[in-house]
Amino acid sequence: MMLAVCNGQQYGGGYCAAPHASMTDGLLDVVLLRPVPRLKLPGLLGSYKKGEHLSEGDTVTEKFAPYMTFFRTGSIDIEVLDGNPLITTLDGECSPQLRMHAEIAHSAARILLPPELAANANKTPVLQAMGE
Template structure:
């Protein structure tokens, strides 16, 4: 008789804007009961997923499944990493950047069947000042947009794009001093994204050549541009050709320090925060165990 794995599904009922209350029925239907003892909890506020994950990891849950968007995944993964457990993902967010990179199906039934096979892989994780991130973190325009967007209740891609177009007209590029593995770069930048995986989500690629298994981060510097070129920038990201674009400079590295002119917004896996002028970023190679298809 083999022992069953204790598995906890941490479900964010509001991520991606769809009602998630039927998820336990779905899991109940497709999860392999021979392999798993399943439990479910629903998050009620930002930061709750992390608390629930922490509690579960201390109890004797081996596998913690984040059912939500990039924010929920970040909270759960941070605790999984700390306690050296195993992370699973049911991608229910609007972007699902990390899940897409790992090729976890958006279809819920298929995502659960993938968990049944229990194939485990190790991926790189990264730290942005004192916060962990798994997909992307950044400063500059996208961080500014995240912070404005979080105050705007009309979530969803269309709302995001609309707000982006409104904000982009007033946004000015800033000066940054960037140190990547001991080499200093001075850059004027519209935004700087630090990519562990290749995309923001929705197949918008900022770092098409990024890998979550290479022990490196891709520092993506979006150069200042005339607004006439905004459609081109969008096109480059949707086509996945950022590495060949004049508009984006990508430098790979392990230890990154960024000095900017003022304190301000940052985003970590899409969630907006405020940080100071100095940002230190590092990578921990193959540090997180994840269930992959």
């Protein structure tokens, strides 16, 4: 029914698909939701949005266990076997896909800083209160 591949905790309108995801752990959190009976869906949707489908140990809660699978991985490949494309959404843009690949790109972003900031880049940031 739905698959969320996440490196952050929330997506689209505050849905907390991966409540314990970390952008720095090198893993994608994968939430697979199998078909849910229509009468059960309203009772599950609010809990899913709040991230209540996973316990602290990243175990699927009893309420969601018949419908959900969760795991973490460094990469995932998905391929349609029946020829009917999946409708994928990436950053709000929808498109039909027959294949999908997602992986963590370690140290993929390089940020140039002015020299005065670069000298302090590896230090812990300190917040200072503004005086009157």
